[in-house]
Amino acid sequence: MNPVNYLYLAALLFTIGAVGVLIRRNAIVVFMCVELMLNACNLAFVTFSRMHGNLDGQIVAFFTMVVAAAEVVVGLAIIVSVFRSRHSASVDDASLMKL
Numbered sequence: 001m002n003p004v005n006y007l008y009l010a011a012l013l014f015t016i017g018a019v020g021v022l023i024r025r026n027a028i029v030v031f032m033c034v035e036l037m038l039n040a041c042n043l044a045f046v047t048f049s050r051m052h053g054n055l056d057g058q059i060v061a062f063f064t065m066v067v068a069a070a071e072v073v074v075g076l077a078i079i080v081s082v083f084r085s086r087h088s089a090s091v092d093d094a095s096l097m098k099l
Helices: 003-023 027-052 056-086 092-097
Strands: none
């Protein structure tokens, strides 16, 4: 398969994730779309790494996955906290948590 095809796939996945973040109101769906965008970036990093014949992109993709795992843990804790206090996981209701 041509590496350009992987870049097209990464661009498509990133676009789907960006549209999901902008359109959806459920916080869990927004987090899934952010994860989709991060995976699209990882695919692009690995593709460019393979095209240039070095491991720099794969190392960056590994660290991106580590940061994404930490983001999911913190993000889900915040979502659970908002859901327990407001009984809704809507992104619009999260602004009501301000002091």
